[in-house]
Amino acid sequence: MTTEAVRERFRPGADYQMFIGGEWLSAPDAFEAVDPSLGSAWAAIGNGTAQQAEDAVAAARKALPAWRRSTPATRQAILGAVADRIEADAELFARLLPTENGRPVREVGIADVPASAAIYRYYAGLVRSHRGDQIPVEDPHSLVYTVREPLGVIAAILPWNSPLITVANKLAPALACGNTVVLKPSEFASASVLEFVRLIADLLPPGVVNVVTGFGPTVGAALVGHPDVAKVTLTGGGPTARAVMAAAAGALTPTIMELGGKSAMIVAEDADLGRAVADAAMGIYLANGEACIASSRLLLHERIADDFLDRFAALARSIRVGDALDPDTQVGPLVSRPHFDRVLAHVKKAQDQGVRVLAGDEELGLGPTYKDGFFLRPTVLHDPSGQADVVTDEVFGPVTVAETFSDYDEVVERANATRYGLASGVWTTDLARAHRIAGQLDAGIVWVNKWFDLPAGAPMGGVKDSGFGRELSWETMLEYSAPKTINIDLGAPRFPLWG
Structure with a gap:
């Protein structure tokens, strides 16, 4: 450090x-x-x-x-x-x-x-x-x-x-x-x-x-x-x-x-889980989660949900949090004390509403130099039915919430059941399914088997x-x-x- x-x-x-x-x-x-x-x-x-x-x-x-x-x-x-x-x-x-x-x-x-x-x-x-x-x-x-x-x-x-x-x-x-x-x-x-x-x-x-x-x-x-x-x-x-x-x-x-956004990443049962987990982590933890296009919702098919979450939570716990100027740091501090307090309040409210914390409550252990910094560990929340407020409220920090689904018509409806519509994504090897879901999502950007790709020339909004x-x-x-x-x-x- x-x-x-x-x-x-x-x-x-x-x-x-x-x-x-x-x-x-x-x-x-x-x-x-x-x-x-x-x-x-x-x-x-x-x-x-x-x-x-x-x-x-x-x-x-x-x-x-x-x-x-x-x-x-x-x-x-x-x-x-x-x-x-x-x-x-x-x-x-x-x-x-x-x-x-x-x-x-x-x-x-x-x-x-x-x-x-x-x-x-x-x-x-x-x-x-x-x-x-x-x-x-x-x-x-x-x-x-x-x-x-x-x-x-x-x-x-x-x-x-x-x-x-x-x-x-x-x-x-x-x-x-x-x-x-x-x-x-x-x-x-x-x-x-x-x-x-x-x-x-x-x-x-x-x-x-x-x-x-x-x-x-x-x-x-x-x-x-x-x-x-x-x-x-x-x-x-x-x-x-x-x-x-x-x-x-x-x-x-x-x-x-x-x-703002509350962007949903839908992961089908046939997805390449290794790539999906890595992209989900990049989507929420890049830029400390302080991005309007962050993958702050994970909608996981019930057949792969447990496996995905085991991998994803382990990855989140392994991320190095620290001084933003340290080249080894992977997630830095949030921008300000008021914003840090707001993000923590979202997490606390989610817990009060019965949402489980799968990762993010571990000790930071950064030492006395950083005792006044605005650090928060990468956090993974689990709300299988998607009923808590954190599912639709923009947190704007390194916090994502996972849900499970079994029906594809239902998952599209759930993904769209938010006042936001900036970005979304679907992970599947079924090309027909990818096209169908992409056409049904209410979002200005839909990624298929990727996240956070914004090349100059592709409209963003x-x-x-x-x-x-x-x-x-x-x-x-x-x-x-x-x-x-x-x-x-x-x-x-x-x-x-x-x-």
Whole structure:
């Protein structure tokens, strides 16, 4: 286990400022960023004001006319250069993300950095294919065509769990379409956004990208209700989404919502159990379980349920929990004390409702250095009938609940019996069964014999309370642009209507 004396925590050069109109500006006061492995402060983040949010929108509006006229070649080159810099400075994020939100350091190099770079390169490629169309009409004297135009200023409200990837999901398509952007990071993951913008700031004209840090009721509210914001994009939870949409409604501002999930993994009796167990563990324990697409429900056929759970619980108990900066750590701490308490409350409520704990109640034994860290062992709950609240409530931690089933029509109904609809999956060697179940699941993403595969180009988004709109794909370009119809007269005769 890494000790505080030798751990290579990220150390900022100074207190963090905001980035508005190409300048780094101080806030009136600051709040502390807390290292979740230690439970102690490691940086000061500027606590922005509503006026500074207004200033950021004004800067983005000022930069918009020139940026929207930039050539496809310019935008393509810039997005490619952003990807290059992320990869070149991978070590920056390898120390920063674990220090900031508890992301295990080993995951930064295999997930955050390559996924983020791939997103910018994907949209760099799409820049040149982003176009309108010619519309066939009956009148031979009319030429009708469309062009795609940027919307304007985009307000992007970011989460804390995967800040580098989430910035890429929002910033890359918005810039590719010719929009300007104001980023509002989570108060639990502001430093990574600021360091990223510092890394790429010289690539962009002033005001094209702005960052205002602070809290939702002040900075967030000022942004999402601003009349000069053309669209709001949020990754977060349902309560935040409802507040954002209510504020945006006053200005008639459209939104994109990527929200929570309670994703069901259905395991048939003919599944390859070794692969299914490994994928189920990756699906719930990667990113400390703090992922909206986590495989937080296991629906196991009764013929294989006992075998699966014996293997899965043993694997969960073997996972190394510890300092997020330790390369040997497989699951790190949760992001904050309040979130840690919420996750524990879900587990305690499940136990009170009669749910068994198959793994997760073992002693951590991390030593005095980590006594204030927000650590939770990978937890496996067993509720065969699926009646407890934890079956449908999003926990957002390294906690999964297993159920059993015997009938496939019933299991689809149970999998869909939640207000969420983001991701789901089915493990089977029966191709017909896989197709049938995939078509019946209420989810924006359905995996077959895999989990957590999100290649650039495959639309990501949900249905029901998991949100609307799609990220990570060609369809996202349509979210950040609008068609303009141009109808040209080619010498049509006029009817004598007057005189």
